[in-house]
Amino acid sequence: NAGVIQTPRHKVTGKGQEATLWCEPISGHSAVFWYRQTIVQGLEFLTYFRNQAPIDDSGMPKERFSAQMPNQSHSTLKIQSTQPQDSAVYLCASSLGGGVFFGKGTRLTVV
Amino acid sequence: GQQVQQSPASLVLQEGENAELQCNFSSTATRLQWFYQRPGGSLVSLLSNPSGTKHTGRLTSTTVTKERRGSLHISSSQITDSGTYLCAMDQGGSAKLIFGEGTKLTVSS
Numbered sequence: 001n002a003g004v005i006q007t008p009r010h011k012v013t014g015k016g017q018e019a020t021l022w023c024e025p026i027s028g029h030s031a032v033f034w035y036r037q038t039i040v041q042g043l044e045f046l047t048y049f050r051n052q053a054p055i056d057d058s059g060m061p062k063e064r065f066s067a068q069m070p071n072q073s074h075s076t077l078k079i080q081s082t083q084p085q086d087s088a089v090y091l092c093a094s095s096l097g098g099g100v101f102f103g104k105g106t107r108l109t110v111v
Numbered sequence: 112g113q114q115v116q117q118s119p120a121s122l123v124l125q126e127g128e129n130a131e132l133q134c135n136f137s138s139t140a141t142r143l144q145w146f147y148q149r150p151g152g153s154l155v156s157l158l159s160n161p162s163g164t165k166h167t168g169r170l171t172s173t174t175v176t177k178e179r180r181g182s183l184h185i186s187s188s189q190i191t192d193s194g195t196y197l198c199a200m201d202q203g204g205s206a207k208l209i210f211g212e213g214t215k216l217t218v219s220s
Contacts, residue, residue: 031206043197043210056207091154095206100144102154 001026004103006092012109013082021077021106025094029101032075033093034067037105043091049075082110114138117198117211124218130185132214134198143174143181144208146197154197158183188218 005024013019025032034046047057049069060067064082069075079086089105118133134143142161146154158165158172160181165172174181185192195215199208 033207035208042212043199045207045209048207050206059207093154099156099159100208101156102146104153 004092004094004101006090006103006106008106009104010107010109012111015083015110016081019079019082019086019108019110021079021090021092021108023075023077023092023103024073025075025092026096026101027073029094029096031095031097032069033095033100034075034077035091035093035102037089037091038087046077046090079108082108084110086110114209115198115200115211117196117214119214120212121215122217124188124216126188126190126218126220128188128218130183130188130192130216132183132185132196132198132216134181134183134211136179136181136200136209138179138202140176140179140200140202142201143172144199144201145170145172145183146199146210147194148197148213149194152194157196185216188216190218190220192216193218 007022031050033048036044045059047060047067052069064080067077087110089107091105093100093102114137116135144159145157148154160172160174162176169186171184195213197213198211
C-alpha cells in the first residue's frame with residue numbers, strides 16, 4: 001500500500017497559466033478529498049467525491065478551480081489562469097468511512 | 112468566524128514532560144480527529160474520537176461533545192514528538208473536515 005499518491009510534488013507556473021494536479025487515492029477508498037494549506041489560511045477544504053460523484057465543492061473558488069474524478073483510481077484538480085494567491089500546498093486525501101489518509105501534497109508556486 | 116480553535120498556538124517542553132493540547136469547536140461536531148504534521152511532511156492521523164476518551168500509546172484524546180471541546184494529552188514527550196498537531200471536526204451528514212490552526216510543539220533535550 002503506497003498510500004495516497006500525488007503528482008507532481010512541486011510545480012511552478014507563470015501567472016495566467018493553467019495547473020493540473022493529480023491524485024491517486026488508496027485502492028478501495030470511496031471518498032476523495034482536496035484541501036489547500038497555506039501559512040496564512042491554514043488547511044482549507046476545497047471539494048470531495050464519494051464513489052466518484054462530486055458531493056461538496058463548497059470550498060472551491062468557482063471561477064478558476066475545477067475538480068474531476070473520471071475513475072476510481074484518480075482525481076484531478078485544475079486551476080485555470082493561476083494567480084500568485086493560488087500558491088499553496090494542495091493536499092489530497094482518501095477515506096473508507098473511518099480514518100482519513102493524506103498524500104504528501106503538491107506545492108504549487110505561481111510566479 | 113473560526114469554527115475550530117486550538118490552544119496554545121505553540122508549546123515548548125523538555126523531554127519527558129507531558130503536553131496538553133486544547134481544541135474548541137463552534138458547532139455540533141460528529142467527531143474530533145487529531146492529526147500530526149512535521150515541517151514539510153504529510154498529515155498523519157493520530158486519533159478519531161466522537162466522544163469520551165481514547166488511548167493509543169502515549170496519546171490520550173478526550174472529547175466532550177456537549178461542551179464543544181476536546182483535548183490531546185501527550186505523556187512523557189520525546190524529541191521526535193516535535194511538530195504541529197491539528198484538530199479537525201466533521202459535522203453530521205458531511206465527511207469534510209474543518210481544521211484548526213494547529214499547535215506547534217517543540218520538545219528539547
